[in-house]
Amino acid sequence: MRYLKFLIVISLLSPVFASAQIFTKNVKSPATVTVEGKVFDEVSGTALNQARVTVFDDMMKASLAQAETDASGSYKIKVPKMARYRVLAEKATYFDSEQILSPADGPLQANLGLGRKSGYEFDITIFDKAYEHNTINTLRDCKVEIYNNTTAEQVLTIEKLAKSTFNFSFAEGNHYTVLVRKKGYLNRRIEVYVNVNGCILCVDGMGIQEPDLVPLMTHNNEIGHFLGTIDLDSIAIGKRFQLNNIYYDFDKWAIRPEAASTLDNLAVFLKDNPGITIELGSHTDSRGSDDYNMLLSDKRAASAVAYLVDKQHIDSTKITSKGYGESQLVNSCGNGVNCSESDHQQNRRTEIKITGVIEDDPMWFKTLKQIIEDKQLYKKIIDQEKKAKELEQQKTRNLEQERRKKLSSLTGSK
Secondary structure (H helix, E strand, O other): OHHHHHHHHHHHHHHHHHHHHHHHHHOOOOOEEEEEEEEEEOOOOOEOOOOEEEEEOOOOOOEEEEEEOOOOOEEEEEEEOOOOEEEEEEOOOEOOEEEEEOHHHOOOEOOEEEOEOOEEEEEEEEEEOOOOOOHHHEOOOEEEEEEEOOOOEEEEEEEEEOOOEEEEEEEOOEEEEEEEEOOOEOOEEEEEEEEEOOEEEEEEOOOOOOOOEEEEEEOOOOEEEEEEEEEEOEOOOOOEEEEOOOOOOOOOOOOOHHHHHHHHHHHHHHHHOOOEEEEEEEEOOOOOOHHHHHHHHHHHHHHHHHHHHHOOOOOHHHEEEEEEEOOOOOOOOOOOOOOOHHHHHHHOOEEEEEEEEOOOOOOOOOOHHHHHHOOOHHHHHHHHHHHHHHHHHHHHHHHHHHHHHHHHHHHHHO
């Protein structure tokens, strides 16, 4: 009897199940359409990559989807089908541009030209400094970041640049910091000032020389386009770099104001590259006795290192000093040779030499924003490095104690 009732219930419900199945099969997913186009500089027509494109709904308020333009300035965004759309293109240092689209008017294509704000656009190529500037010596897969110090924003982040070139527009009234990094190379920082503190355009750390200047200047030279290069130095123990403008008064070793400025820049370099240790070496010309020149250069090198440690808080274990006197002349102006003052000046130089390298760059996973804004970051990294070294040393001591205990027990058993 129960079985019969169960069959009756099933037979009564089966039309409902059947209709439910039919209904489910007939449900269609919401219709979608594709909005596509290009974003470009409205003056030069140059394609703009990494421009943000947003598509809004038919009420022109709610964002439906976003995308960034690729290297050719193109974008493609899939959105639900609606009566109208508002397409907005944005890019740092450019004025926004928008367009209203309707499926009734044809293909949903919006090509948007952006007007440049006052400032300068740089096309940058990254090279290996050890070689001449030609295409076979360009560097790929670099990490590139740009931070706007004026607005306290990180405005560009490229974790792994697939090619050796990138471009960016520096807006008027801003101070930018550029940091370029690549495994096996020294981190390179560049400062760009655009109409800041009387500096119309100043670039510290990247030369802009003819014929690298592209003569595209408009709006009373408030907008310009430049080509530039950034050279990266590979890391190698024993590699030397000369520091310019480290001069001393005759027979003195005190740090002069112009030398302090150069040492301040060296301190930034060392803080950007905490994975290396260096020797700061001082050299003299051949005039004077060999012993006297050796003593004087020792004092000058020690004075420069003391400045970096005391004034810029560079860790003392990361830098040593050494005086070379006249033992490593760069020209033939030795004892008794008649040379010009400029020839002697070539020998009176300060050099840094890489003396040690940590395999993994401790700064690699820090963003440029963190590096600039965290004033204690260098100290934290050095402290972590010291702690890791102490733990490793303690581990070695423990293993040695364990070895001695085993050896003692074996000796005692005999």
